[in-house]
Amino acid sequence: xxxxxxxxxxxxxxxxxxxxxxxxxxxxxxxxxxxxxxxxxxxxxxxxxxxxxxxxxxxxxxxxxxxxxxxxxxxxxxxxxxxxxxxxxxxxxxxxxxxxxxxxxxxxxxxxxxxxxxxxxxxxxxxxxxxxxxxxxxxxxxxxxxxxxxxxxxxxxxxxxxxxxxxxxxxxxxxxxxxxxxxxxxxxxxxxxxxxxxxxxxxxxxxxxxxxxxxxxxxxxxxxxxxx
Amino acid sequence: xxxxxxxxxxxxxxxxxxxxxxxxxxxxxxxxxxxxxxxxxxxxxxxxxxxxxxxxxxxxxxxxxxxxxxxxxxxxxxxxxxxxxxxxxxxxxxxxxxxxxxxxxxxxxxxxxxxxxxxxxxxxxxxxxxxxxxxxxxxxxxxxxxxxxxxxxxxxxxxxxxxxxxxxxxxxxxxxxxxxxxxxxx
Numbered sequence: 001x002x003x004x005x006x007x008x009x010x011x012x013x014x015x016x017x018x019x020x021x022x023x024x025x026x027x028x029x030x031x032x033x034x035x036x037x038x039x040x041x042x043x044x045x046x047x048x049x050x051x052x053x054x055x056x057x058x059x060x061x062x063x064x065x066x067x068x069x070x071x072x073x074x075x076x077x078x079x080x081x082x083x084x085x086x087x088x089x090x091x092x093x094x095x096x097x098x099x100x101x102x103x104x105x106x107x108x109x110x111x112x113x114x115x116x117x118x119x120x121x122x123x124x125x126x127x128x129x130x131x132x133x134x135x136x137x138x139x140x141x142x143x144x145x146x147x148x149x150x151x152x153x154x155x156x157x158x159x160x161x162x163x164x165x166x167x168x169x170x171x172x173x174x175x176x177x178x179x180x181x182x183x184x185x186x187x188x189x190x191x192x193x194x195x196x197x198x199x200x201x202x203x204x205x206x207x208x209x210x211x212x213x214x215x216x217x218x219x220x221x222x223x224x225x226x227x228x
Numbered sequence: 229x230x231x232x233x234x235x236x237x238x239x240x241x242x243x244x245x246x247x248x249x250x251x252x253x254x255x256x257x258x259x260x261x262x263x264x265x266x267x268x269x270x271x272x273x274x275x276x277x278x279x280x281x282x283x284x285x286x287x288x289x290x291x292x293x294x295x296x297x298x299x300x301x302x303x304x305x306x307x308x309x310x311x312x313x314x315x316x317x318x319x320x321x322x323x324x325x326x327x328x329x330x331x332x333x334x335x336x337x338x339x340x341x342x343x344x345x346x347x348x349x350x351x352x353x354x355x356x357x358x359x360x361x362x363x364x365x366x367x368x369x370x371x372x373x374x375x376x377x378x379x380x381x382x383x384x385x386x387x388x389x390x391x392x393x394x395x396x397x398x399x400x401x402x403x404x405x406x407x408x409x410x411x412x413x414x
Contacts (some may be wrong), residue, residue: 058369
C-alpha cells in the first residue's frame with residue numbers, strides 16, 4: 001500500500017512528460033524513464049496513445065493553415081531596403097566627418113587654435129539649440145544646455161551620457177520622450193551630458209536598471225553611466 | 229551537403245547580409261506564420277506581424293547569443309508581437325475561416341458524432357481551446373519545443389509549463405466528451 005502511494009507521484013510526473021515524449025523532445029534520461037513506465041503500466045500506455053492522437057491532429061490542423069502570401073515578404077524586404085538606404089546615408093555622413101578631420105589635421109597650429117575656439121562655440125550653440133528643442137514646451141526661447149535651474153537639478157536620479165554622433169536631434173528628442181528623461185547639464189568635456197532619468201531619488205539597482213535600458217538604444221547612446 | 233545553420237545565417241544577417249535574411253525567412257516564415265495565426269486568429273494580421281517579426285530579426289541579429297535555437301527566438305519574438313497586436317485590437321474580429329471552425333461543443337453532440345469522424349472533431353476541439361491552451365499545445369506538438377524552450381518562449385517556470393499542458397489536454401478531453409467522444413481520460 002505504501003509502495004503504491006509512493007508510486008503515484010512518480011506516475012503523475014511521468015504522465016506529465018508524455019506530450020514531450022511523443023514529440024521526441026525529452027532528454028535521453030527522461031525518455032528512458034518514460035519508456036520503462038510505459039512498458040510496465042498498461043493504463044499509462046493507453047493514455048500515451050491519446051497523446052499521440054492529439055499530436056497527429058495538432059500537426060494536421062497546423063498544416064492546413066497554409067502559408068503567408070508574397071505580400072508579407074515584399075513588405076519585409078521593402079522595409080529592409082529602406083533601412084539599408086538610411087544606413088548608407090549615415091555612412092556618407094561618417095565619411096564626411098573623416099574628411100573634415102583630415103582637413104583639420106593639415107592646418108597650422110595657429111589656425112587650429114582658432115578652429116578650436118570656433119568648434120567650442122559651435123558646440124555651445126548646438127547644445128543651446130538642443131536645450132531649446134527639449135525645453136520648448138516649457139516656453140524656453142533660447143538658452144544653453146548648461147543653463148540650470150538649481151532647485152530642480154538637485155532632485156531626482158541622474159546619468160551621464162554621450163550621444164552617438166550619428167544620432168539626429170529628432171532621435172535624441174524621441175529618446176528623451178521614450179525614457180521620460182530630461183537634459184540637466186552639458187556638454188561637459190568629451191561631449192558628456194548630465195540627464196535626469198527619474199524625478200525621484202532611486203536606489204542604486206533601480207538606477208542601474210534604467211541606465212542599462214537606455215544603453216540598449218545604441219542608435220542614440222554611445223556611452224552612459226549612472227551619475228551621483 | 230549540409231545546409232547553413234540558422235546561427236550562421238543570423239551571424240551573416242548581423243553584418244547586413246540580405247541574402248542570409250532571405251534564406252532564414254524561407255526556412256522559418258511558414259511555421260512562424262502558423263504560430264501567429266493560431267494566436268491572433270486572423271490571417272491578414274498574421275501576415276503583417278511576421279513581416280515585423282523578421283524585421284526585428286534583421287535589426288537585432290547582432291544581439292542573438294545562440295543560447296536558444298533560432299526557431300525558439302523567432303517564436304518568442306512572434307509571440308510578443310502577437311500579444312501586443314491583440315492588446316491594441318482586442319475587438320479584432322476572428323478570421324472567417326477560423327470562426328467557422330469553432331462551434332459550440334455542447335450543440336447537438338450526437339449529430340456531430342454522426343456527421344464527422346473522431347479526427348475532425350478532435351481538430352475542431354483543438355481550435356476551440358483558449359489562447360493559452362492552444363499556444364502550449366502547438367508549441368509542444370507542432371513546433372516540437374522542449375519544456376525548457378516553452379518556458380523561455382512563454383515566460384513561465386518549467387513546472388508551470390507541465391501543469392498548463394496537463395490542463396490544456398484535460399480541457400481538450402472535456403470538449404471532446406461534450407462533443408460525444410469519451411476518451412476515458414482524465
